[in-house]
Amino acid sequence: xxxxxxxxxxxxxxxxxxxxxxxxxxxxxxxxxxxxxxxxxxxxxxxxxxxxxxxxxxxxxxxxxxxxxxxxxxxxxxxxxxxxxxxxxxxxxxxxxxxxxxxxxxxxxxxxxxxxxxxxxxxxxxxxxxxxxxxxxxxxxxxxxxxxxxxxxxxxxxxxxxxxxxxxxxxxxxxxxxxxxxxxxxxxxxxxxxxxxxxxxxx
Amino acid sequence: xxxxxxxxxxxxxxxxxxxxxxxxxxxxxxxxxxxxxxxxxxxxxxxxxxxxxxxxxxxxxxxxxxxxxxxxxxxxxxxxxxxxxxxxxxxxxxxxxxxxxxxxxxxxxxxxxxxxxxxxxxxxxxxxxxxxxxxxxxxxxxxxxxxxxxxxxxxxxxxxxxxxxxxxxxxxxxxxxxxxxxxxxxxxxxxxxxxxxxxxxxx
Numbered sequence: 001x002x003x004x005x006x007x008x009x010x011x012x013x014x015x016x017x018x019x020x021x022x023x024x025x026x027x028x029x030x031x032x033x034x035x036x037x038x039x040x041x042x043x044x045x046x047x048x049x050x051x052x053x054x055x056x057x058x059x060x061x062x063x064x065x066x067x068x069x070x071x072x073x074x075x076x077x078x079x080x081x082x083x084x085x086x087x088x089x090x091x092x093x094x095x096x097x098x099x100x101x102x103x104x105x106x107x108x109x110x111x112x113x114x115x116x117x118x119x120x121x122x123x124x125x126x127x128x129x130x131x132x133x134x135x136x137x138x139x140x141x142x143x144x145x146x147x148x149x150x151x152x153x154x155x156x157x158x159x160x161x162x163x164x165x166x167x168x169x170x171x172x173x174x175x176x177x178x179x180x181x182x183x184x185x186x187x188x189x190x191x192x193x194x195x196x197x198x199x200x201x202x203x
Numbered sequence: 204x205x206x207x208x209x210x211x212x213x214x215x216x217x218x219x220x221x222x223x224x225x226x227x228x229x230x231x232x233x234x235x236x237x238x239x240x241x242x243x244x245x246x247x248x249x250x251x252x253x254x255x256x257x258x259x260x261x262x263x264x265x266x267x268x269x270x271x272x273x274x275x276x277x278x279x280x281x282x283x284x285x286x287x288x289x290x291x292x293x294x295x296x297x298x299x300x301x302x303x304x305x306x307x308x309x310x311x312x313x314x315x316x317x318x319x320x321x322x323x324x325x326x327x328x329x330x331x332x333x334x335x336x337x338x339x340x341x342x343x344x345x346x347x348x349x350x351x352x353x354x355x356x357x358x359x360x361x362x363x364x365x366x367x368x369x370x371x372x373x374x375x376x377x378x379x380x381x382x383x384x385x386x387x388x389x390x391x392x393x394x395x396x397x398x399x400x401x402x403x404x405x406x
Contacts, residue, residue, distance in 0.1 A: 164390040184387030
C-alpha cells in the first residue's frame with residue numbers, strides 16, 4: 001500500500017518569509033508539490049495554465065464552487081481564487097506531500113474540508129525584524145508599511161489555529177525545521193494506528 | 204530566557220531495538236541526556252553511582268516515594284527501580300532534552316506526572332522480524348522466545364497512549380526520525396504560544 005502524502009498548509013504575515021521558505025523547500029524536495037491555485041483573473045505574460053494557476057472562466061469557477069470542488073476559495077479584486085480539491089487530493093493519494101501557501105482565512109477553510117492537514121504558521125524573529133523586512137523592500141510608503149504591520153499583528157491572533165510555529169530566523173534553518181515537521185508528522189501515532197492495528201494487534 | 208528541554212519517553216517491545224536507538228542517538232547529541240534510574244539493588248562490578256544508576260537504600264527509596272520524588276517507579280525482583288523527578292526536571296530546565304527509555308507501565312506513570320513529555324513507541328518492521336530478532340540473540344529457548352513474543356504483542360495495545368511511532372527498519376533511519384520528532388516538537392504551537400503572546404500579540 002502506497003503511503004499517503006501530507007497536506008502542509010503554510011501561512012504567516014506578509015514579510016515573514018513564507019514564500020521564500022516554500023520555494024527553497026521545493027528545490028530540495030522533488031517528492032513534494034506546491035499546490036496550484038485556480039483563478040478567474042486573466043493570465044499575465046508568461047504565466048502557464050497548470051503551472052502558475054489554473055485559469056478558469058467565472059462560470060467554470062462558480063460551477064466548481066457549487067460542486068464543492070475547492071478546499072478554499074475567496075474573491076479578491078473582483079476575481080475568484082481557490083485551491084482545487086481534486087488536484088490536491090490526487091497528489092496526496094499518489095504519495096506526494098503538498099505544500100499550500102495561503103492566508104489565514106483560507107487556511108481555516110482548508111481545515112474544515114481536510115482536518116488531517118498540517119498547519120504551519122511562519123513568524124519573523126521579532127516585530128522589529130518584520131518591520132525592517134517590510135521597509136527593506138524599499139518600494140512602499142510609511143503609510144503602506146504601517147498598514148501591513150497592523151495587518152500582520154492582526155494575523156498573529158490566528159496562531160492558536162495552527163499546529164506548528166516556524167520562526168524564520170534564517171531561511172536555511174526554517175527549511176530544515178519544515179523538513180523535520182513533515183518527517184515527524186509521518187510518525188504521528190494516529191496517522192499510523194490503522195496499519196499497526198492490522199499488522200501487530202490480534203483480535 | 205533559556206529554552207526548556209523536552210522529556211522524550213521511549214518505549215517498545217523487547218527486541219524492537221529501543222535501547223540501540225537511544226544509544227546511537229546519544230552519540231551524536233551531547234545536548235541531550237539519558238535519564239539515570241534509581242534502584243535499591245546492589246551495584247554490579249564496574250557500575251558507577253550517578254552514571255549507571257543512582258544506588259539508594261530501601262529506606263532512602265521509600266522516603267523519596269513518600270515525597271513524590273519519582274516520575275515513575277516499580278518493584279522488580281524485590282528491588283525498587285524509579286526515575287528521580289528532580290534530576291530529570293533540573294536537566295530539562297537547563298535546556299537539555301532528556302531521553303527516558305522505559306516500559307509501558309512506567310511511561311503511563313510519567314505521563315500523569317509530566318503530561319508535556321513526548322511519548323515515542325518503537326516498533327519492528329513486522330512481527331516476523333521481531334521474532335527473528337528475538338531468536339537472533341541465540342541465547343533463549345523456544346519457550347522463552349514465545350513468551351517474549353506474547354508479551355510484545357500485548358504491549359502493542361498501549362500504542363494509542365503514545366504520540367509517535369518509530370519504526371525501527373534501520374537504526375540510522377530511526378535515529379534520524381527521532382531527531383526530526385524532537386525538532387518538530389520544539390515547533391509545536393502550544394509549546395511556543397506563551398512566547399508569541401508576549402512578543403507579537405497586543406492586548
